Amino acid sequence: MRTRWLGFAALLALSGCETLSYYAQAVGGQFELMRKAQPVSEWIADPATPPALRQRLELAERMRAFASQELKLPDNGSYRSYARLERPYVVWNVFAAPEFSVAPVESCFPVAGCVDYRGFFARADAERYAAELRAKGLDVFSYGVPAYSTLGWFDDPLLSTFIGYPDWELARLMFHELAHQLVYVKGDTTFNESFAVTVEDEGVRRWLESEGRSGELAAFREAEARKRAFVDLIEEARARLAHVYAERLAPDAMRAAKQAELARLAGRYAALKERWGGYSGYDRLMAEPNNALLASISAYTQLVPAFRRELAAVHGDLGAFYARVKALARLPKGERDALLEKGAGAPGQRPS
Numbered sequence: 001m002r003t004r005w006l007g008f009a010a011l012l013a014l015s016g017c018e019t020l021s022y023y024a025q026a027v028g029g030q031f032e033l034m035r036k037a038q039p040v041s042e043w044i045a046d047p048a049t050p051p052a053l054r055q056r057l058e059l060a061e062r063m064r065a066f067a068s069q070e071l072k073l074p075d076n077g078s079y080r081s082y083a084r085l086e087r088p089y090v091v092w093n094v095f096a097a098p099e100f101s102v103a104p105v106e107s108c109f110p111v112a113g114c115v116d117y118r119g120f121f122a123r124a125d126a127e128r129y130a131a132e133l134r135a136k137g138l139d140v141f142s143y144g145v146p147a148y149s150t151l152g153w154f155d156d157p158l159l160s161t162f163i164g165y166p167d168w169e170l171a172r173l174m175f176h177e178l179a180h181q182l183v184y185v186k187g188d189t190t191f192n193e194s195f196a197v198t199v200e201d202e203g204v205r206r207w208l209e210s211e212g213r214s215g216e217l218a219a220f221r222e223a224e225a226r227k228r229a230f231v232d233l234i235e236e237a238r239a240r241l242a243h244v245y246a247e248r249l250a251p252d253a254m255r256a257a258k259q260a261e262l263a264r265l266a267g268r269y270a271a272l273k274e275r276w277g278g279y280s281g282y283d284r285l286m287a288e289p290n291n292a293l294l295a296s297i298s299a300y301t302q303l304v305p306a307f308r309r310e311l312a313a314v315h316g317d318l319g320a321f322y323a324r325v326k327a328l329a330r331l332p333k334g335e336r337d338a339l340l341e342k343g344a345g346a347p348g349q350r351p352s
Contacts, residue, residue: 022118023109029091029121030154036083037157043082056163056170057082063171063207070210071203072318073178077155084160089144091119092126095299096138097291100245100254102238104189104295105138113186116299119148141292147173149180167213168204168220175203182322185329191336194303195325201304202311202318229272230282231301237265238294262289306340313343 040057043049049057060079068075095117096105104116120126123144130142146162162173179199185191201224208217244257269286273279285293307325314320328336 025121025125026119030150032121033083033085033090033157033159034154036085037081037155038083039081040158053163057158059167060158060163060170060174063174066171066207066210067175067178067203070206071175071178071199072322073175073199073203074152074181076152076181078152078178078181079156079158079174081155081157082159082163083157087123088161089123089146090159090161091121091145091148092123093117093119093143093145093296094126094130094133095141095292095296096130096133097295099137099139099291100258102242102245102291102294102298104292104299105133106187108187114189115187116189116295119145139290139292141290141296143296147177149177151184152181168208168216171207172200172204175207176200183325183329188333188336189299190302191329191333193300195307197300197304198307198311202316226276226279226281230269231297231304233265233268233272234294234297235302237261237268237289238298240264241291241294265289303340306343309343310340 040061044054044057064079067073067079097103098105106114106116107118108114118126118129120129126142130140133140146165147156147159150156156177162170165173176196176199179196180192182199183192183195204220205217208220241258241261244254244261247254247257249257266286266289269282285297310324311318311321314324328339331339
């Protein structure tokens with residue numbers, strides 16, 4: 001553990017002023033989590049622990065065991081401790097995109113490589129950074145995040161920011177973050193997030209089936225159908241905007257075309273909500289859609305259909321699926337994306 005902190009210190013020493021400040025808040029935020037985290041067993045045994053929290057922690061223990069035993073996710077110290085925070089989210093992420101592009105602005109760091117966003121432990125820091133980006137003319141989308149993965153560098157704890165989530169949402173979050181510890185490619189946010197989303201979806205379905213929760217499984221499948229419809233809507237809008245931006249119109253004409261496409265997206269979303277019977281779960285995201293929002297959603301979902309094909313190709317065998325994904329992860333991005341698009345798997349990893 002000490003060597004990992006020394007590694008962070010070395011990164012700080014090598015960084016410029018802006019990056020130095022960013023890493024300082026990151027190290028401080030991570031240290032806060034580690035300081036507050038205590039073993040789940042101690043929280044459960046403590047008479048002062050509220051019964052409702054004890055129940056949630058016991059449930060999380062079962063989910064954690066399922067993740068390792070049935071989903072073949074890393075069996076380590078992550079999610080075997082709990083930390084109580086005095087805020088609604090652990091970090092706030094900031095996505096940005098140029099005014100006339102649906103490609104996210106990347107931030108590059110020595111440890112995580114290039115990612116499509118920046119995360120901040122303090123909301124004020126995130127808002128300050130978002131304001132700086134807007135002042136430069138960029139589209140910006142900022143939102144609170146209940147959990148994140150340290151990619152196995154540290155034992156990620158359960159947090160008060162998500163322990164009270166509905167059961168399958170809690171399972172989804174844990175499975176997602178553990179998937180990042182299994183496979184992570186520097187500089188490819190879409191690959192990483194789409195893989196983790198695929199694992200979380202498959203994991204939640206299997207967990208609900210194992211628990212015999214047929215009613216919740218039906219609700220989960222309904223939620224998944226809504227999510228797919230929403231993502232399809234976003235991807236269509238993103239593709240249309242990409243076409244608009246490629247026309248290289250004069251700035252005012254480009255802005256008008258952009259606003260027309262965003263208005264079209266809002267109208268199609270309203271129609272989708274009507275088909276859902278008024279379900280409003282995506283209203284916050286759609287309050288002020290822009291390039292950054294579309295990029296953020298695409299980063300988490302764009303390759304999910306491809307990963308689902310990879311999983312189906314090995315008949316749901318998670319071990320074989322992970323082997324295929326790890327083989328893909330070793331390839332250059334262009335080759336990796338091409339194979340995913342074709343559903344061919346990595347060389348030497350095709351099903352028999």
